[in-house]
Amino acid sequence: MLPQEIIRRKRDGMRLSAPEIAAFVGGVTSGVVSDGQIGAFAMAVFFNGMNRDEAVALTLAMRDSGDVLDWSDLPGPVTDKHSTGGVGDNVSLMLAPIVAACGAYVPMISGRGLGHTGGTLDKMDAIPGYVSQPDVALFRKAVLETGCAIIGQTADLAPADRRLYAIRDVTGTVESVPLITASILSKKLAAGLRSLVLDVKVGNGAFMEKSRDATALANSLVEIASGAGLKASALITGMNEPLASAAGNAVEVRNAIDFLTGRSRDHRLEDVTLALAAEMLQAAGLASSNQDGMRRASETLASGRAAATFGRMVAALGGPADIIERPEKYLAVADTEVPVRATTNGFVTGIATRDIGLAVVGLGGGRARPEDKVDPAVGITRLLPIGAEVWVGDPLALVHARSRSDAEAAAAAVLSAYAVGASKPAADRSVIRRILPRG
Template structure:
């Protein structure tokens, strides 16, 4: 078996054996196979595709390249949730505490901002003192004590995926469904959970912009997990506009606290309750989605969700006063710039990817791994698709630490929000479940 033979086989459109995939992944991870041959195989996969057996074999090979967590000592059905990413998607930070308060253990390994999308770790780290760089032993101990823990990927978790993803990023092979599915599932399988609920985004702010591509990705990931004995559910949700009102790390934490107090935007809570109900059914704490949602609403209204959030923050080194008054302890931007409508009409469309990239340019995310995130900056939206607006009405507030950059960002947002004369169809929020 040689790298050349495997590349040649896939270049010709043939299916690779699990042994071939495992051998190649192990060799590349160990440094025996050079980047140029791995890049050639990635491009062959991008152009010729992979069948389900190949995709599963790739996910397993990457999972087995590092440590697989063992959470069997934690009682109950352990359930995680994964989102494919969007703008303003802060669901995990509300969801994990309320699901844990309902009795389902939630071990959550999250990521940083990627491209135009925000990262859960960056949001959590805007809480003073909050630690996401936990060891597995710390992660397990906090999970056992509080019922939830949220951390970043450890160096020894799926190292093959980390190496291959970096190569995909510079070889134009990122947006390939088999490679995306295997990458996500390799990390999720390594977590040691019993079940996984997937939130697969679709629309202008999603990596999969069409419903058909989102469905294919959801079906592939769900099938991989089920084939390996995991409980799986995938929900396709809309990302044609930011989720909630806030975009930006500290601003989104403030909005999460508002939601846990029983307020918060309807769209954000609708997605949170639906995904949470799926987790409760999976974790055998609810018989159906309706009763699951009812349980979660009660947890929020009683304050149990907020208290569980406070408990998690404290356990991971953060300042628990964030649950009382986030503005008092979190970084605040120096300048507020109001973007006003240039004309009256209806909000017809939002280029959510461009909104996300405007946020990255402002400091909400990173253009390179060495970039620093500014936790204070971001946007607060005062409009949704379908809203009627008057000329000069405030559409978005830009929070910035550099006035010139804030004004430039406002101009980018003005171009990303399209106002027309006719009222558009309101995007459906929850599209399908698989």
């Protein structure tokens, strides 16, 4: 069937068969389907959705567009996590080495930034020499030697998703539940996982701002994963403020290293990271309960084993062997720093988190177009959390930019994103809900 006929059927709300979906995805992979047709298909799905069978078929077709890894020779369980994206969400950088240091293997295939959210792959690219898109041989070698590897999609793994992912970013179709589900799960299935934990963000800095939408996405991910033969569960976590106190690429890597070494740890970031680690360890059979998983993860972090694992992973993939000990030697630094100062006394009562992410994009730390290059040095640090007390002139954040004009524009956006009131607000829960397969 012609691609335009498949687009028309979905545009008109018809159910697509597995062969139709496989044919369209095959055309995406081969190049027979144009960028315009991919965008039209994504928009049709955005408005008309997909049922469970269609979403499973799309996920499997995208998985099968390239190689599927086999880790059956490993002496331990293979597991992973995926976040739906947020601002200051560098959890993967700590989580993979924590879980690997507990005895699991974590072949983490990550993506680049989408819209206002940062991408794990862009963060890893901020480390000089790090090969974020290795061939399969190097990927396997790194996982075998260190227990984890954070990489992007290679030419051999889910290539259909790589193309669709880039086009969704610039066609207003990022928020489609079936497309998000298939994108995430196709990469994870191609990675040969035995279990997966989803971190579904909800709030004004997430793609899903409303609880019902985040719950629908979490249920979709867990159910479609189950339909595709992958054991999965999900945690719904809050994104009404940046998760880390840093947003950007090099600045989030530095934040992650400080977290791993114990130099400093943002409270909400620690809550989410350890909750996901406990979930992964339980799913992988390395913890008898969630409480046991939390204990194991906390001990591994405190002992320094997780930090050492991160350092070995970076070195195995071409980065500096002493990144943990000397991050300032390797991570890019922007030329200009401008503090964002409070204009009133009180407490931080809210943050327009999406606007913080867009400010980073405006600095050059994200993409307006798929072909845009990302500046690893720019970003925002020292972001105060909701509930922090401030006085006039106190810094709410620190902007890192390439020019004074860029810094001042971002600082104005950050100041506008912060709400300060007279009363200290109640703290939101970092981990809101757990989603398991039905039945």
